[in-house]
Amino acid sequence: MTAGVHGRQPLTARRRRVIPGTLILAGLVLTVGLLAVSFGPVRIPVPTVWAIILNRFVPGLIEADWPPTLATIVLDVRLPRVILAGLVGSALAAAGATYQGLFRNPLADPYILGVASGAALGASVAIVALPSTALLPVSPVPALAFTGAVLAVAAVYLLGRVDHRLPTTTLILAGVAVGSFLSALNTYVMILGGNRIVQIIAWLLGGFTGANWFQVTLMLPYLLAGLLVLIAFGYRLNVLQLEDEEARQLGVDVDRLRLLLAVSGALITAAAVAVSGIIGFVGLVVPHLVRLVFGPNYRTLLPLTALAGAGFMVLADLAARTLLSPVEVPVGVVTAFVGGPFFLFLLQRRKREVF
Amino acid sequence: MGSRLTRRQLIRGAITLAALGPLAAACAPAPQPPSPPAPAFPVTVTDDDGQTVTIEREPQRLITLAPSNTEIVYALGIGDRLVAVSDYSDYPPEAAAKPKVGYIRVDIERVIAYNPDLILATGAHRQQVTPQLRQRGLKVITLDPKNIDHVFDNILLVGRATGQTATAEKLVADLKARVRQIETKVRQAKTRPRVFFELDKSLFTVGPGSFIHDMIVRAGGENIAGDADRPYPQLSLEVLLQRDPEVIIITDIGPYGGETPESVRARPGWQTISAVKNNRIVPINPDLVNRPGPRIVDGFEAIARALHPELFSFRLPTPIDRPAGTYARLTQQLSEVFN
Numbered sequence: 001m002t003a004g005v006h007g008r009q010p011l012t013a014r015r016r017r018v019i020p021g022t023l024i025l026a027g028l029v030l031t032v033g034l035l036a037v038s039f040g041p042v043r044i045p046v047p048t049v050w051a052i053i054l055n056r057f058v059p060g061l062i063e064a065d066w067p068p069t070l071a072t073i074v075l076d077v078r079l080p081r082v083i084l085a086g087l088v089g090s091a092l093a094a095a096g097a098t099y100q101g102l103f104r105n106p107l108a109d110p111y112i113l114g115v116a117s118g119a120a121l122g123a124s125v126a127i128v129a130l131p132s133t134a135l136l137p138v139s140p141v142p143a144l145a146f147t148g149a150v151l152a153v154a155a156v157y158l159l160g161r162v163d164h165r166l167p168t169t170t171l172i173l174a175g176v177a178v179g180s181f182l183s184a185l186n187t188y189v190m191i192l193g194g195n196r197i198v199q200i201i202a203w204l205l206g207g208f209t210g211a212n213w214f215q216v217t218l219m220l221p222y223l224l225a226g227l228l229v230l231i232a233f234g235y236r237l238n239v240l241q242l243e244d245e246e247a248r249q250l251g252v253d254v255d256r257l258r259l260l261l262a263v264s265g266a267l268i269t270a271a272a273v274a275v276s277g278i279i280g281f282v283g284l285v286v287p288h289l290v291r292l293v294f295g296p297n298y299r300t301l302l303p304l305t306a307l308a309g310a311g312f313m314v315l316a317d318l319a320a321r322t323l324l325s326p327v328e329v330p331v332g333v334v335t336a337f338v339g340g341p342f343f344l345f346l347l348q349r350r351k352r353e354v355f
Numbered sequence: 356m357g358s359r360l361t362r363r364q365l366i367r368g369a370i371t372l373a374a375l376g377p378l379a380a381a382c383a384p385a386p387q388p389p390s391p392p393a394p395a396f397p398v399t400v401t402d403d404d405g406q407t408v409t410i411e412r413e414p415q416r417l418i419t420l421a422p423s424n425t426e427i428v429y430a431l432g433i434g435d436r437l438v439a440v441s442d443y444s445d446y447p448p449e450a451a452a453k454p455k456v457g458y459i460r461v462d463i464e465r466v467i468a469y470n471p472d473l474i475l476a477t478g479a480h481r482q483q484v485t486p487q488l489r490q491r492g493l494k495v496i497t498l499d500p501k502n503i504d505h506v507f508d509n510i511l512l513v514g515r516a517t518g519q520t521a522t523a524e525k526l527v528a529d530l531k532a533r534v535r536q537i538e539t540k541v542r543q544a545k546t547r548p549r550v551f552f553e554l555d556k557s558l559f560t561v562g563p564g565s566f567i568h569d570m571i572v573r574a575g576g577e578n579i580a581g582d583a584d585r586p587y588p589q590l591s592l593e594v595l596l597q598r599d600p601e602v603i604i605i606t607d608i609g610p611y612g613g614e615t616p617e618s619v620r621a622r623p624g625w626q627t628i629s630a631v632k633n634n635r636i637v638p639i640n641p642d643l644v645n646r647p648g649p650r651i652v653d654g655f656e657a658i659a660r661a662l663h664p665e666l667f668s669f670r671l672p673t674p675i676d677r678p679a680g681t682y683a684r685l686t687q688q689l690s691e692v693f694n
Binding site: 040041042068069072073076077078198199202209210212213214321324325326327328 | 588596598599623
């Protein structure tokens with residue numbers, strides 16, 4: 001498995017193309033973001049879109065000759081949606097890269113430690129058992145989804161720990177076991193819920209239909225804190241690609257590092273899932289795409305994956321809201337539809353070079 | 356997706372329904388003093404599956420597999436013949452006390468154990484349930500209406516199959532008269548308001564091919580999701596804002612749905628919508644528009660009233676001068692529930 005992560009190409013050759021590659025990637029992500037704000041299911045002339053945004057930041061700079069509805073669409077619907085999609089995409093992609101490195105397993109994704117099933121159970125309980133938003137100041141769904149995710153990961157940690165060690169095998173097994181147990185519970189809650197089942201399914205499918213600024217502010221602190229830790233300590237994942245004993249001999253506290261990275265990854269995944277539901281494929285595919293292009297060095301891989309994840313998700317959501325306009329397509333369908341084949345294409349093209 | 360939504364809607368207003376109890380009287384026709392001569396059984400009918408079903412004797416042990424079918428049986432005045440009903444059958448209130456046999460997933464064993472001589476199923480049972488029941492020699496009639504007139508045909512069909520032809524004909528004549536009355540009224544409307552019919556707050560709505568879309572058009576409204584490619588689409592918020600509905604109908608109400616005109620008004624970005632500015636967010640009991648039974652006419656009227664309040668704007672009877680008529684009682688009940 002390590003072979004997939006370590007290229008045969010010398011690292012220096014990769015490094016030579018990291019800097020221009022990063023600039024190109026950053027440019028691409030920026031372009032995607034600008035496109036996503038410029039276009040949507042409602043056709044607003046692109047200059048008007050940007051005039052509206054400019055006017056918001058520098059009031060009075062441009063004379064507002066557009067109907068207020070257009071300003072609402074751009075500022076309260078489209079802008080928070082693009083930003084939220086970007087935040088969620090970078091969270092899932094960075095968490096995916098972290099777990100793939102942590103478990104030395106190319107099939108690991110952000111949900112490997114039970115985050116998704118914990119969050120789903122929390123959300124289902126909130127949807128089925130709690131009164132609706134009208135009776136509470138804020139929706140209980142994200143709060144309970146986040147709590148469920150955190151509790152699930154805590155359970156996985158406690159079950160996966162062996163004598164103060166944190167071996168990857170038991171951690172993965174605990175993740176799978178807790179995950180399927182919670183999924184079973186969730187199915188039961190869905191059946192109990194009867195009439196609320198569609199709301200639960202809609203939540204499980206995930207997406208950004210209801211994105212607003214409140215969700216952005218809800219997610220941002222967790223993402224920033226988690227991402228900072230991952231980028232600051234992620235380079236040590238390179239050492240974790242060795243056997244545990246070798247890593248220890250190199251002076252790395254394997255178990256503490258593993259705990260720190262696992263918790264940070266879980267935290268940003270939980271925050272992402274809480275605001276957007278469970279969106280598949282991004283956390284699995286984007287790290288591999290970045291690895292295929294930029295090589296397996298985690299020092300560059302983690303920040304670049306976060307960047308690429310944002311771009312990928314924003315693009316997927318742009319497709320989700322414009323393809324069948326005025327009808328929405330679940331963004332998870334788009335990520336799977338686009339991500340899967342594109343991933344296979346890259347894999348096919350670069351197979352010889354990487355493996 | 357469609358059937359799930361329908362199912363959810365079917366069930367959702369359960370709690371508001373309890374308050375609507377006395378409406379039963381409004382829908383059930385007055386008993387006919389001279390009992391019409393019972394049509395000679397056996398009767399042969401063709402149901403919405405295209406199945407020809409021959410019923411040898413007047414059925415005495417009925418089971419319904421959907422709340423709408425339960426409501427039809429009660430409206431025909433033979434609710435006492437129901438040995439079991441579907442889950443969520445909560446109208447009229449006495450239906451809630453009957454034994455339950457499931458809804459989309461039906462407990463076949465229990466159905467057989469009740470030894471029914473007629474089962475009223477729906478299109479949702481076509482794949483899994485109905486064939487199993489028919490295999491065991493049970494008489495099943497499938498009701499799968501596509502619009503209001505089809506509901507009336509279904510009521511007549513059930514009437515014939517249960518020996519209540521006269522009652523059914525009277526009921527349907529009354530219901531049709533009410534529909535005609537509403538449509539005549541609506542024809543005087545000078546406006547054709549744009550309407551957003553919200554199934555839930557993730558902006559699932561109704562499109563062409565759905566029962567409700569049909570009712571909106573007939574009630575003189577323009578569905579803003581009228582160009583959608585499916586019966587139950589999810590609309591983009593951007594598109595919703597741009598198409599600027601003049602009326603918003605919400606059905607995800609009650610303690611669990613919990614949407615209210617106030618909660619809709621408070622949503623970020625919704626303040627530019629005409630319906631919000633002009634205070635035209637109308638809650639409608641989802642059971643009235645989602646259950647293809649006799650109360651569908653109440654639902655039709657509720658939609659027409661939401662779209663053209665000026666045509667229906669008479670003063671609600673006060674408790675003092677309120678006449679004893681069922682219609683007055685109905686409006687009273689509705690206004691108590693929804694105001």
